[in-house]
Amino acid sequence: MHPANYKPTLRAHDVRRRFDRAADGFDEFDFVHTVTRDGLLARLAPMLVDARTVVDLGCATGAAYEPLRQRFRGAHIVAVDFSPRMLRRAARRRGWFSKYSLLQADATAIPLADQSVDVVFCNQLLPWISDAAALFAEVGRILRENGLFLFAALGPDSLVGLRNAWQAVDAGPHVSFFPDMHNLGDAAVRAGLRDPVLDVDRLSVTYTDAAALFRDLTGSGARNSLAGRLPSLTSKQRFQRMTEALPQAGGDRLIELDLELVYGHCWGSGPRPRDGEFHVAVDRIGRRS
DSSP states (O other): OTTTTTOOOHHHHHHHHHHHHHHGHHHHHHHHHHHHHHHHHHHHOOOOOOOOOEETTTTTTTHHHHHHHHTTTTTTEEEEESEEEEEHHHHHHHTTTTTTEEEEETTTOOSOTTTOOEEEESSSGGGGSOOOHHHHHHHHHHEEEEEEEEEEEEEETTTTHHHHHHHHSSSSOOOOOOOHHHHHHHHHHHHHOEEEEEEEEEEEEEEHHHHHHHHHHTTTTTSSOOTTTOSSOOOOOHHHHHHTOEETTTTTEEEEEEEEEEEEEEOOOOOOTTTTOOOOOOOOOOOOO
């Protein structure tokens, strides 16, 4: 159950350290990233968008580069990530004459000019951002009027079984609480983005044992980076009690975890007026006779 006043905070340096360590084998383990990347590209396919500059925000190893290059031919693609080792992996996808730039940056403070981007593609970065509103505001700043923001995230029904298993052992935070799609839609509107559309899909994952589960979590950088986590290492006894509490599938003693996959898109509304300013289109100004 999501506590009413709970707001998870991630330690940024821990997030970067975990993704740096995971970079070399990331593509082998993070199948969730692959599923939602394909889901975003499928949702993008019917949209009529002409782009000169595309930002792959939270690019990881740059796996989205080739499909984005194919979709937006001639566009300059800017891969942005907080992890330098992820960017080094992404750099391997760059050809001699490709329009592909790499940028190490915090997603809530992107060093790009206002209204300079046509498309922002953001696959599974939001689960690693403590302040989603700040990310939406930054996207709203760099996105041109009628530019497209396309994102995938995890919803609140994700990893509930794993969270409950840890809560059976101790009171420390082990698994993030993820915002629901309505909160993400509200954040988009507050950031000045237009016409948010969100939908949800489900993914159920089974593992033969806890070792396989935690191998995936470690390999994809998805271990505990929450502020306030217990400072001591988890003992073998506590870890064993936690694994015994993990949800099982049927009578096969397989571990089963559910993920709620949230997809969304919205549109840039152009420069936002400063406090006290109001913008009115010329064709809306009436004439008094």
